Amino acid sequence: MLPPDALGVPVDDPARPLTCTGGLAFAGGPGNDYVTHAIANVVGALRDDPGGHALTAGIGWYATTHSMGLYGTSPPAGGFRRFDTQVAVDATPQRTVGEGYEGPATIETYTVSHDRAGAREIAFVAARTPESRRTWTSTRDDDLMLALETEELLGAPVRVKDGEVRC
Template sequence: MIGFPYNKYLNAVIRVNMSSAFILMSHSKAEELNIEKSKRVYVHSCSILDDIWNVTQRPNFHSSPAIKKCVNQALDKSEINLSDVEYFDLYSCFPSAVQIAKKELGIAEEKKDLTVTGGLPYFGGPGNAYTMFSTTEMVRKLREKPESYGLITANSWFITKHAAVVLSTKPSKSYEKIDNSLVQKDINSKTIKNFTETPIGNGKIDTYTVINSRKGLEFALIIGTLENGSRFIANSEKDEALLKRMINSEMLDRKVSVSQREGKNIFNLI
């Protein structure tokens, strides 16, 4: 199924027959094996953070504190700025992942070269192994331009789990694992507590999508806020006129009524 506003060619392609490999070793082992210095690419730093796990409990649906802090930590540990990065590969499962990352990192809107492979919708990646390919291609790029820096990001689930790594042929001064426990605790502290599984009443749409199958329009899915401040999630019924209207008209902040029918939360526009 494909969710509006994206079409097929804006979604990740995971059913591909591809493979990738790289060898990771210490500097001392590379010296012992007499690996050519021109072929060595060093990990300068990496960081891993999660956004709030349940999407419905996030303060909003257009930001990612985790990707911002994750990348900034990696850059700080590498002792470089974003402007020092020559090559980027921002994880590109869907356009929103790239758009949110660009906004959080302060990457100029006009900058377009944000992938070294072509990205998940066009280059593809088997299952969840895409970053194996972005890493191997980044290695090639960095070998072609010695001492330049490359930044690779990854995410999983609903822009939930994030990772960032800085690479360069320039040897790193040192490598230390980043302790993210306090940063993660701060992100988690922003969790919305007032989610209800059984919403009843009027509210507004905070975000939404319309689901399409090969047979056509199926249903809409919204996350919204009731008038009492509670967050909720609800489906529409299979109403083609409603679904076309939701595709052709902006529905953010649109007022809705919500009730339960046959064990499901169902919304209607009001």
């Protein structure tokens, strides 16, 4: 759901489906190859829609690599252009990491990982310290993992101790 949020694209517009591959996690391909399945489906759809356009978006395993492709049934008027955005990316502010941090923090984001049977296994939490550093922590506390799944805890205060997050 990262690309639609970033682009402001509605996820529930029946006139413009969000995905051409069903939104499956991997669709049989390795993590960084999933977008190949999207491109193949987009090509098929465009062949049936002369004058149409389609956008593909993909991310790598941990949302650290991004790709986008804009496809159409005719060449662009100005020809193909490649944009190198690395300079702009490098200029964005970066948060420093608070390694070994212990103390109060605020949840920035989190995810709960499940085992193959669907049971909660571990939650990973990125939290901001009072000095605006980022610290990475985790928890195996089932009550806390349940709260992370059922409540909106972004911005919630927590404590980090011994590498674990606690409410």
